[in-house]
Amino acid sequence: MPKNPALARLPGFRDFPPEDLAVRSHIFRAWREACRRYGFQEYDGPPLEPLDLYTEKSGEEIVGQLYAFRDRGGRHVALRPEMTPSLARILAERAQALPKPIRWFSIPQLFRYERQQRGRLREHFQWNADIVGEAGVGADAEVVALAVDALRILGLGPQDFRVRVSHRQLVSALLLGSGVAPDKLPVAFGVVDKLERESRQRSLDRLRQECGLGVSEAEAVLQLFESSDLERAAEVHGEDPEVAGALADLRSLRQVLDEMGMGPFVEFDLRIVRGLAYYTGMVFELFDRKGELRAVCGGGRYDRLLELVGGEPLPAVGFGMGDVVLGELLAERNLIPSYRRAVDLFVAAVSEAQRELLHRIVAAQRAAGKSVVYPLRHQPLRRQLATAAAEGAERAVLLGPGEVERGVAKVRDMATGREVEVPLQALLAGKGGDGDGNA
RNA sequence: GUGGGCGUAGCUCAGGUGGUUAGAGCGCCAGGUUGUGGCCCUGGAGGUCGCCGGUUCGAGUCCGGUCGCUCACCCCA
Structure with a gap:
């Protein structure tokens, strides 16, 4: 504790004395090693960016939590809260000249002004890995496999964590096919996202009151999203071409991951929604098996984003994995090597x-x-x-x-x-x- | 942003119902003769008891506020 409280560390920020930095380095090494095995190249960008980079595309949740201010030149700037907009800008300038697919990763320090809690600080390091320029499920599978392998390098196995995969278009088509009006989709997504945390009755009520569904329709939607496999979706809505296409993609994704030996880590779960507005296809989150911690990693396909930032219309898929929750998971499983000087x-x-x-x-x-x-x-x-x-x-x-x-x-x-x-x-x-x- | 719990040395913690200069273990520093570490012995540094205010003759102990941490909610990375 410093003698002068005014000099204390800011809330939500961390010092890294050698023992702590060793933990961080241990995690970074695994991330970089996984990327090396998958042929990803490292890049970085500035920690301070024009405010507009985020206000334009990031959605209100993020914008409301920005560390934003005016610099001495009067520019509106912000500490980066996420890496993807910077990546989009970098690629907008040079994607044309790069061989596709582009496999890039970064380990930026990100900032968000939020009330801190376990696993959530105001600053963290987040491994970002993306494949840009490939629209097929092959890229989706590669990205999921990369996230899984990084955790395996750290010593975690199927008993420690799982990947839950969903699909934005699939969920969207299923909701529309179940009677949700297009303008109610965002609300319905919100209900789906909360399915795990709210009571079944509350979800039913919300589907009826907020999404305009009838009793039997609401019930049907719940049954659809409660099942852990995709069979029910295929049975009920299989004729819908949107649904059929997304299901085919997910099956194909599953097959690739099975062939890579990652089957035990992967399961489908349509309740995974992800907050970020720009996802367009497959989305996934990675959780500890005990379900005690926050998501370790989240990502998905965002085929429109680069275009929106003013670049080429390039398909992209990627994820972010933070060091905080991962560190807690490793500590819980005794997978952090003891620090020793040498x-x-x-x-x-x-x-x-x-x-x-x-x-x-x-x-x-x-x-x-x-x-x-x-x-x-x-x-x-x-x-x-x-x-x-x-x-x-x-x-x-x-x-x-x-x-x-x-x-x-x-x-x-x-x-x-x-x-x-x-x-x-x-x-x-x-x-x-x-x-x-x-x- | 809302509500609950907690806040004594670097760390882990003691300090019945308010009473002199606030303690222990570990850690740290120094010494134990200019030749051998992990053990041992001796000494030392280090705390305005998170902070501010109130009650009281007297507050680490009681009250209020505030800050910090933490849990849940909100939301999300």
């Missing part, structure tokens, strides 16, 4: 007389690529070794008057305590730091 060498001098030699050896070993620390002022050898252990040194070089006189030094293996003598010549040549006495 250096290759600690160089200790028994007395001040070996100080000059110590500096020469330290420099030589560092030049040879070793990580090396040493006491910045003289201390008893006992303390130096304690420090070496605390620094996580693999080996300690001990410079004492006796050995130095004979042109050697002891190299101690900190784990076993075994010591070997190594010629000073070797140490000064950047060798011998591995405890190889013959170096």
